[in-house]
Amino acid sequence: MTLLTTDTTITYPDGATTSTGTVIHVELLSDGLSAVLLDTTAFHPVDTAWPDQPADHGTITTEAQGTQAIVDAVTGGIHDGRLFLGADLPVRTGTEGWVFVVAHIVDGPAPAIGDIARIDVDVAYRAALSVAHTACHLAALALDAALAAAWSKPVSADALGNPAFDSLAIRTSRISPHHSVDIYRIGKSLRRKGFIPTSLDDLDAVANQINAQLAQWVNAGGAVRIERGDNALSARRTWVCVLPGGRTDIPCGGTHAHDLAELSAVITSFTATEADGALELTMETVVSPTTAARP
Numbered sequence: 001m002t003l004l005t006t007d008t009t010i011t012y013p014d015g016a017t018t019s020t021g022t023v024i025h026v027e028l029l030s031d032g033l034s035a036v037l038l039d040t041t042a043f044h045p046v047d048t049a050w051p052d053q054p055a056d057h058g059t060i061t062t063e064a065q066g067t068q069a070i071v072d073a074v075t076g077g078i079h080d081g082r083l084f085l086g087a088d089l090p091v092r093t094g095t096e097g098w099v100f101v102v103a104h105i106v107d108g109p110a111p112a113i114g115d116i117a118r119i120d121v122d123v124a125y126r127a128a129l130s131v132a133h134t135a136c137h138l139a140a141l142a143l144d145a146a147l148a149a150a151w152s153k154p155v156s157a158d159a160l161g162n163p164a165f166d167s168l169a170i171r172t173s174r175i176s177p178h179h180s181v182d183i184y185r186i187g188k189s190l191r192r193k194g195f196i197p198t199s200l201d202d203l204d205a206v207a208n209q210i211n212a213q214l215a216q217w218v219n220a221g222g223a224v225r226i227e228r229g230d231n232a233l234s235a236r237r238t239w240v241c242v243l244p245g246g247r248t249d250i251p252c253g254g255t256h257a258h259d260l261a262e263l264s265a266v267i268t269s270f271t272a273t274e275a276d277g278a279l280e281l282t283m284e285t286v287v288s289p290t291t292a293a294r295p
């Protein structure tokens, strides 16, 4: 493992769905599975610390093994010559002194070190995740805006200048094709920061306000891109979207639509449950697939 001194180069933040790279390490796992590391890949892995967007679906093709399904893709970290994969990775991506890699998991005989490997991502599945991820960020900004008056004290602001309910209260975010589920916790610490829980008494009104805002943004359209310092897996990446109210940015490791016009309609709905003296708010966001054929 001493050969691996640099992160995997990743091309998916720019929208790539195919790539050609060299196999630089293969690690045998249990149950006949292997982790294949490439110098460069278009395959989006699930992040260990913040697993919002699931791994891509797709294949790896080498001359020796032919075309094989990639059954999973996880983030790995290398430290002191050891590879830690997925849930075993004890540090956040970007931690000093570690090398971060995309581990493509294959079932059966693995390609060998030095093989040239072509990656082909399932384009339809990726596109469905990308529009859902973009919609998820928009919904979070619309939620912050809808709850802008729900605070009795000043708190940190989001990219549009509204109190950052989403980043202060979020517990988990899960993206699936054309769909996302965000779970927020309204407990003691959020109330101490000045959040007024009765602002959530009429969730239908909150949803209506958000949906009106989302419709306005989607109809206006706007360019979406990922900005990043370099192509390394651990480089800081930012989702940038141009909205009528200004340019927004949110730290993000996922993939996205290229323009809000790709989202034909975005609808959110809410449910709330009481647990351990805290309110748990679930925001579900659904994107209608576009009917127009796209090049």
Ligand SMILES: [Zn+2]
Pocket (backbone or CB within 6 Å): 052, 133, 137, 239, 251, 252, 253, 254
């Ligand atoms: Zn994101």
